Structure formats: structure tokens, C-alpha cells
Amino acid sequence: MGIKQPDSLAESYEKQIFPFPEDPKKIKARIRNSDGSETGRETESQTASRFYLQKILHLLLADNIPDAYGFSPKAGDEGYPEIILEKMDVDSTHREMQEARNRQFELDRQNISRTDPARMGLVDFIAALETRREQNPHVIELMNKLRNLFVDRRDVCSGRNYAFYRKGSRVCVVFLDNQVAWKYENGKKKPVVNFTALKQAAEALGEPARSEALGYYKQLFSLYERG
Numbered sequence: 001m002g003i004k005q006p007d008s009l010a011e012s013y014e015k016q017i018f019p020f021p022e023d024p025k026k027i028k029a030r031i032r033n034s035d036g037s038e039t040g041r042e043t044e045s046q047t048a049s050r051f052y053l054q055k056i057l058h059l060l061l062a063d064n065i066p067d068a069y070g071f072s073p074k075a076g077d078e079g080y081p082e083i084i085l086e087k088m089d090v091d092s093t094h095r096e097m098q099e100a101r102n103r104q105f106e107l108d109r110q111n112i113s114r115t116d117p118a119r120m121g122l123v124d125f126i127a128a129l130e131t132r133r134e135q136n137p138h139v140i141e142l143m144n145k146l147r148n149l150f151v152d153r154r155d156v157c158s159g160r161n162y163a164f165y166r167k168g169s170r171v172c173v174v175f176l177d178n179q180v181a182w183k184y185e186n187g188k189k190k191p192v193v194n195f196t197a198l199k200q201a202a203e204a205l206g207e208p209a210r211s212e213a214l215g216y217y218k219q220l221f222s223l224y225e226r227g
Helices: 044-060 092-109 117-134 137-147 195-203 209-226
Strands: 015-019 026-031 068-075 080-086 162-167 170-175 182-185 188-191
Touching (some): 044 068, 044 080, 044 195, 092 117, 117 137, 137 170
Antiparallel strands (some): 015 026
């Protein structure tokens, strides 16, 4: 995350996060530089895939994946894709990590040298927090569940994408990143999600979640086939 725009909650190379004025329990993620596209601009189908994949994952792991409420392939004056997600009240360590990443991103935008002591110190600090998070047994448990559902596991295996939050009397781990279901590399479409494993997991749910998840899967796979 990085330099905040007037009403943004956080910012990274890929996304800006904004409050959702109509509901304080939701946020709006604006995708400015999609890692699913070689141009940085993902297709409308890829944006839709973020929504349907998020809905399926939430049905599979309700305590660990924020819900999704809607999306727009071209929103606002700049026409960037946006997706509406459940807002999570995350733990202080994750907030500390994000603030450090804010400062790192700000230095990057200022073209500060990668050998600059301040930047190097931030990088080391962030790496230590991420490693500590990746070694947490509760994070490892969720990470392993998600690994089975993805082909491209780079974001799934990164500690920066995990946080803890309180749900009633329980403390739960949550995976915060929102993913496209496929990417384009060298002009070719490559799946990010393991479609077979995702469908099998949806089929194993009890009703009514099973029917709902399979309905979202049908939409998702149709988008993937069309590209």
C-alpha cells in the first residue's frame, strides 16, 4: 500500500482501497494495474471472474474469505475496474505491515534508490513480518487449503495477504487478496485457479451452499472459456 488519495484507505501498485459510502461494513477495491494483464488493464471478463471466484471461496471458507457484493468493469471517471468487498477489522500486526508497505511504496514512487538505507530498512522489516505470519500455524492451515484451489500460488503463499480478525468470541485468520481466475502471459491465457479442484470443493458443500457455489462456478467457467 502507498500514498493515499484524498478519500482512499490504502494504495498499492495494483489496487486502491476506498470506503464504501453506502455501507461502512464494505470497501471498494479499484484495480489500477492488474497483474492478470500484460498491459495492466484486465478484461471485463477477468473483473467479473474476481467477483464469482470470491463468492465461491467465501462459500467454501466463510470465516476466512471476505464476501463480495458487486463489481463494475469500468467505474468512475478513469474507468478502472472495481469490486465491492466485505471490510475486515484486521489485527494490529497486519496494519503495521500495511503502514510499512505504504512508506515503501511512497519511496518507490519518489524513485528512491533501492540501496537507500531507509528503503532497505523497510524492506527488511516487512520481510520479517511476512515471514513471521507465514510461520503461524493458523495461517499455514488456511494457506494449505487455498494452495489446493490455485495453480498460480504466488499470492496465496505470501504472508502479506493474511491477517487476523475477531468474529464474536473467536479469532479467525483471513486471506485478504482478491484474485483474477486467469492471467495473460506472452499472449496466452493461463489459469490462476484450479478449476477442477474448485468445482469438486463446491460439489462437496451441503445445500443450499452447494447449489449457490455451483451456480457461481458455472458463471466463472463460462467467463474463462470466453476469455
